[in-house]
Amino acid sequence: MKSFSKIKLKKYAFVWTIMAFPVANFLIFWLFSNFGSLIMAFQSRDFLGNVTGWVGFENFSKFLSDVFHSPVITTALKNTCLMYGTELFIITPLQLLFSYYLFRKIPGYRIIKFILMLPAIISGFVVCLVFKKFVEGALPTMMRTLFSVEGFPNLVTDPKYSFGLMLFYNVWLSFTTTLIMYTNAMGQIDDSVLESAKIDGIHEGLQEFFTICCPLVFPTLTTFLVTGFSGFLSISGPLIAFWKFDAPPQLYTLGYWMYIQVASTTSQVMYPYLAAGGFVMTGIMAPLTFLLKHLLEKYGPSTEC
Numbered sequence: 001m002k003s004f005s006k007i008k009l010k011k012y013a014f015v016w017t018i019m020a021f022p023v024a025n026f027l028i029f030w031l032f033s034n035f036g037s038l039i040m041a042f043q044s045r046d047f048l049g050n051v052t053g054w055v056g057f058e059n060f061s062k063f064l065s066d067v068f069h070s071p072v073i074t075t076a077l078k079n080t081c082l083m084y085g086t087e088l089f090i091i092t093p094l095q096l097l098f099s100y101y102l103f104r105k106i107p108g109y110r111i112i113k114f115i116l117m118l119p120a121i122i123s124g125f126v127v128c129l130v131f132k133k134f135v136e137g138a139l140p141t142m143m144r145t146l147f148s149v150e151g152f153p154n155l156v157t158d159p160k161y162s163f164g165l166m167l168f169y170n171v172w173l174s175f176t177t178t179l180i181m182y183t184n185a186m187g188q189i190d191d192s193v194l195e196s197a198k199i200d201g202i203h204e205g206l207q208e209f210f211t212i213c214c215p216l217v218f219p220t221l222t223t224f225l226v227t228g229f230s231g232f233l234s235i236s237g238p239l240i241a242f243w244k245f246d247a248p249p250q251l252y253t254l255g256y257w258m259y260i261q262v263a264s265t266t267s268q269v270m271y272p273y274l275a276a277g278g279f280v281m282t283g284i285m286a287p288l289t290f291l292l293k294h295l296l297e298k299y300g301p302s303t304e305c
Contacts, residue, residue, distance in 0.1 A: 049268035059276035099182035
């Protein structure tokens with residue numbers, strides 16, 4: 001019995017040791033910090049962060065009012081929707097399609113995979129710097145030399161083109177780790193399923209992609225759709241890499257706007273207001289995220305007979 005108890009004790013000690021770090025991480029960096037933010041949302045603070053009073057739901061009502069009446073936040077919310085729409089309707093279909101052709105090992109697929117993964121291997125700020133240098137320097141020179149186009153606009157700083165360039169940059173850098181996840185998910189499809197589909201007259205290409213691969217990788221797609229939607233209101237795109245704290249207001253997203261309110265100043269006056277805003281956004285997004293997960297699992301394609 002003693003020997004059995006020692007083995008049992010060692011087993012539980014091992015489990016407790018392994019679980020200690022994630023549990024401590026959850027308690028300190030999630031539960032404690034969010035509890036502190038919740039308390040802060042009902043306070044007012046001075047420049048140095050000293051509590052100057054309790055204001056009830058004033059910060060919450062002010063944030064909700066600004067969502068509808070502040071031009072900066074309204075623009076930021078519109079840009080957030082555009083960035084998420086680009087991710088949902090352009091990036092995700094392209095990722096699935098490219099993943100399928102990598103899964104089918106088209107000629108040159110190894111070098112294609114390497115090129116697509118290169119931006120994820122190199123530092124994001126280095127990639128951004130190279131991209132900016134190309135757009136601001138090399139591209140106008142190429143247009144003038146090859147096509148005799150004079151006065152080619154600076155796509156980074158010109159208000160007519162800058163946000164479109166941010167969207168393009170997002171699409172360009174989207175074929176990284178997610179692409180590997182979809183390709184690996186397709187690689188788990190049993191060969192017998194693909195062979196059976198061939199016998200039934202389903203050919204390789206778009207027909208196989210839509211009728212076999214997409215339904216079978218739908219659980220993986222669901223995971224990315226749900227996690228992507230849950231971070232909808234915190235999307236900042238490449239604005240931090242391009243501009244740090246100095247992006248033009250017409251480029252703001254809601255996530256970037258909240259980021260610069262905290263990171264670009266030493267004043268803590270805005271902290272209670274931003275904390276309230278964070279909880280408002282969580283209160284909106286949390287039930288919508290669970291609803292999306294439920295709908296995708298209930299009405300999405302099923303592999304069960």
